[in-house]
Amino acid sequence: MSPARHRKTSPALRAGAATAAIGAATLAYAAGIEPTRWTLRTAELPVLSRDARPLRVLHISDLHMLPGHTSKQRWVASLAELEPDLVVNTGDNLSHPAAVPAVLRALGPLLGVPGLFIFGSNDYFGPKPKNPARYLFERGENRKLIHGPPLPWQDLRAAFIEHGWLDLTHVRTTITVAGQKLAVAGVDDPHLHYDRYSAIAGRPDASAALRLGITHSPEPRVLDPFASDGYDLVLAGHTHGGQLRVPGLGALVTNCELDRSRARGTSRWSADMWLHVSAGLGTSPFAPVRFACPPEASLLTLVPRGSTPAAKTGGSRFNAGIGVR
Secondary structure (H helix, E strand, O other), rough: OOHHHHHHHHHHHHHHHHHHHHHHHHHHHHOOHHHHHEEEEEEEEEEOOOOOEEEEEEEEEEEEEOOOOOOHHHHHHHHHHOOOOOEEEOOOOOOOOHHHHHHHHHHHHHHHEEEEEOHHHHHHHHOOOOOOOHHHHHHHHOOOOOOOOOOOHHHHHHHHHHOOOOOOOOOEEEEEEEEEEEEEEEEEOHHHHOOOOHHHHOOOOOHHHHHHEEEEOOOOHHHHHHHHOOOOOEEEOHHHHHHHHOOOOOOOOOOOOOHHHHHOOOEEEOOOOOOOOOOOOOOOOOOOOOOOOOOOOEEEEEEOOOOOHHHHHEEEOOOOOOOOO
């Protein structure tokens, strides 16, 4: 090769090498660092009746636990130090048939706190390898659901109930938390089309300090009737916050019919109802990467309506004074 030709092509070679290096570094970060960058998201939401006392709700979702996830187990267990009034678990706890003991080790210190739970698809069925690109091109109603092997969700349910947590699968009831009456309701997983909102339809107790709904996948077909029935707040998971987010653009997908702008955090769903979507604490073992979307639990401080401007809600902070390892 002549010196002139070498000088002409070397900038392109250098640019290609730089691009490859950046890509490798990004992949290394997304696979090796961010999936264990445990995060506590905090928000203050004005959803209680005007004479109610503030409530602290810890929202946990999408653990996708494997038996060897010891760092995750320790961090989740340490959340008990936050002393929440209520724990809400919106599903997808499991990713392995032998993961029930690991989930209970993680949640053990929280099982003495009043708790509500429902299940998601990865409580009922194990994950299977999939082509992740299909989520970029297929609309939710056209996606073919791929079920893995059955998981021992009955064992996990029995353990939660034994410790006093309430299964809200197609249940509408009232409970007392921190001396205040809450009207609560939940549906089975909309991602699997297991939801039957008709089983819980109707207006919740108007005298309750809070009217709370929970669902695994935040499908609009479920959120709309919750809003119509007069719920103040709905908690959901499933989206993983997009899992791979583009800085400045946000989530590329939600894996459901929810719009991308609501893939994680708090938003208004209607004039009177708030929605909080957790980005979750795990991933499928077949796609163990996150980028610009660290794994999270959420501590929601609920305050009376009218006491907090909406502009001050939301936000996140990392590690929150709780040990990462």
